[in-house]
Amino acid sequence: MRWNREKGKDRAPGRSQRPYQTVAGRTWIFRGAHRGRVTRKNIIWHELIGLKAKIIRASHPELVGIEGYVLDETRNTLTIVGDRVWTVPKDVVEVEFETAAGEKIRVDGKSLVGRPEMRLKKRWRK
Amino acid sequence: MGRKWILRGKEQREKKRIARERVETLFTMAERVFPYSRELANRYVEIALAVQQKAKIRLPKKWKRRYCKKCHSFLVPGVNARVRLRSKPYPHVVIKCLECGHIMRYPYLREKKARRAKTQDQGGVEA
Numbered sequence: 001m002r003w004n005r006e007k008g009k010d011r012a013p014g015r016s017q018r019p020y021q022t023v024a025g026r027t028w029i030f031r032g033a034h035r036g037r038v039t040r041k042n043i044i045w046h047e048l049i050g051l052k053a054k055i056i057r058a059s060h061p062e063l064v065g066i067e068g069y070v071l072d073e074t075r076n077t078l079t080i081v082g083d084r085v086w087t088v089p090k091d092v093v094e095v096e097f098e099t100a101a102g103e104k105i106r107v108d109g110k111s112l113v114g115r116p117e118m119r120l121k122k123r124w125r126k
Numbered sequence: 127m128g129r130k131w132i133l134r135g136k137e138q139r140e141k142k143r144i145a146r147e148r149v150e151t152l153f154t155m156a157e158r159v160f161p162y163s164r165e166l167a168n169r170y171v172e173i174a175l176a177v178q179q180k181a182k183i184r185l186p187k188k189w190k191r192r193y194c195k196k197c198h199s200f201l202v203p204g205v206n207a208r209v210r211l212r213s214k215p216y217p218h219v220v221i222k223c224l225e226c227g228h229i230m231r232y233p234y235l236r237e238k239k240a241r242r243a244k245t246q247d248q249g250g251v252e253a
């Protein structure tokens with residue numbers, strides 16, 4: 001997959017290999033959209049989409065410092081949108097989420113592995 | 127033993143509360159994102175429905191008619207949905223999804239009856 005920097009869009013013909021490009025750079029859409037009361041305790045079961053996220057630590061140096069709103073979530077990845085869209089694997093990073101209340105929560109990405117609806121079923125505190 | 131069950135009930139309630147918040151959030155986001163990326167809005171609806179089914183909660187009334195029951199796409203009246211009121215056989219709302227053509231009908235007889243009773247009450251007070 002190649003990226004055309006000048007045009008800012010994907011050069012691959014046919015299907016879009018980088019989805020959600022139309023949202024890139026429009027992070028204001030997400031401002032204040034998250035309605036949940038996310039805390040340090042319940043973030044593992046809560047919705048990550050719509051939260052502000054920042055990558056603190058990662059096994060890959062280029063991922064460090066990515067900042068933006070979480071756009072999408074799959075079992076092993078988070079899609080984050082800032083002035084472009086990144087897909088970040090969960091299990092090798094440490095993320096700092098900022099809730100609507102302004103609280104900053106650091107989470108090890110390993111504990112977030114799982115599909116969004118399956119995370120709800122994850123082991124409740126023992 | 128008894129304590130364990132109490133704790134479990136607490137857990138369940140907490141979980142359902144979180145699930146409700148998640149559904150609310152996802153639909154709000156779908157609405158926000160819709161003008162820019164429809165597929166993303168549809169993806170949010172998909173996740174919201176999955177969460178709702180997993181946690182066994184009711185979908186909030188506000189959002190119940192905002193997605194297509196067949197193709198699960200987020201609906202915005204006037205953009206990709208047609209909303210009309212029909213009163214002939216019985217009063218109902220017809221919502222047509224313009225993405226897949228699916229038609230959903232919801233009765234509003236109860237609302238109508240309630241309104242009728244209300245106006246009558248008011249009329250009585252005035253008279």
